[in-house]
Amino acid sequence: MSGPLRAFTQTIVLGNKPLRDYLLEVVVSFNRGVDIVEIMGKGRNISRAVTLYNMVMNRLGDTVALENVEIGSLLERGRRISYIKIRLKRL
Amino acid sequence: MSGPLRAFTQTIVLGNKPLRDYLLEVVVSFNRGVDIVEIMGKGRNISRAVTLYNMVMNRLGDTVALENVEIGSLLERGRRISYIKIRLKRL
Numbered sequence: 001m002s003g004p005l006r007a008f009t010q011t012i013v014l015g016n017k018p019l020r021d022y023l024l025e026v027v028v029s030f031n032r033g034v035d036i037v038e039i040m041g042k043g044r045n046i047s048r049a050v051t052l053y054n055m056v057m058n059r060l061g062d063t064v065a066l067e068n069v070e071i072g073s074l075l076e077r078g079r080r081i082s083y084i085k086i087r088l089k090r091l
Numbered sequence: 092m093s094g095p096l097r098a099f100t101q102t103i104v105l106g107n108k109p110l111r112d113y114l115l116e117v118v119v120s121f122n123r124g125v126d127i128v129e130i131m132g133k134g135r136n137i138s139r140a141v142t143l144y145n146m147v148m149n150r151l152g153d154t155v156a157l158e159n160v161e162i163g164s165l166l167e168r169g170r171r172i173s174y175i176k177i178r179l180k181r182l
Contacts, residue, residue, distance in 0.1 A: 046138035050173040054164040069160040071177065073145040082141040084175075086162065 007035035014045040014052070023055050030064065030090050039086040042076070046084045053086050064088050098126035105136040105143070114146050121155065121181050130177040133167070137175045144177050155179050 010029040012022055022039070029037050039056075041049025056064065070085040101120045103113055113130070120128050130147075132140025147155060158178040164171050 041138075044135075044138050046141050047132075047135050047173065050137050050162045050175055051164075053162055054171075054173050066162075069162055071141045071144055071157075071160055073142075080145075082138065082145050084141055 008033065009036040009038060010034045011038040011040060014039065014041045014049055019048060019052050019055060022052050023059070026052070026056050026088070027060065030060065035090050036067065037088045039088070040083060041086075042074075042083045043081050046082060049084050049086055053088070056088060063091055065091055099124065100127040100129060101125045102129040102131060105130065105132045105140055110139060110143050110146060113143050114150070117143070117147050117179070118151065121151065126181050127158065128179045128181075130179070131174060132177075133165075133174045134172050137173060140175050140177055144179070147179065154182055156182055 012025050012029075014022060026037050026039070039049050039052055041047070041052075053066070057066075065088070067087040067089040068085075069087070071083070073080050073082050103116050103120075105113060117128050117130070130140050130143055132138070132143075144157070148157075156179070158180040159176075160178070161176040162174070164173050166172075
């Protein structure tokens with residue numbers, strides 16, 4: 001579905017919804033032809049992002065691979081918060 | 092301090108102590124000649140592990156580099172829990 005030079009990327013930023021909602025979003029994104037899904041968790045949602053990653057790998061492990069994990073901090077409304085970005089690639 | 096073929100690795104598993112205690116452990120480990128410090132966080136401590144990483148980089152950013160981030164799940168007392176391992180290397 002993607003052009004030869006660009007990979008379609010979908011970023012999902014975790015909020016307070018149940019993880020199964022985000023799991024569905026990841027599955028639907030890959031089914032729609034997205035090449036890269038990036039799961040982003042900030043602050044306390046970092047732990048949930050890793051749990052979501054494990055849920056995705058349990059369901060889609062043979063069709064999806066971990067491409068990269070980025071950690072760092074960013075300034076949001078004057079406060080420094082930690083984040084994680086987990087990049088998943090459709091195989 | 093290390094031999095030519097082996098890097099000394101120190102693993103720090105986060106518990107419930109304040110993050111500054113673990114920060115001190117990281118700093119002392121590198122000062123003692125440890126080459127690799129691995130910060131491990133399980134469950135809710137995953138978020139704290141990333142925050143500890145940011146604290147370390149703020150203090151030691153010019154002498155230490157991020158080598159790898161591993162995420163996954165492991166079985167502990169019959170329950171599956173998520174974890175993160177953040178590997179820091181002395182430059």
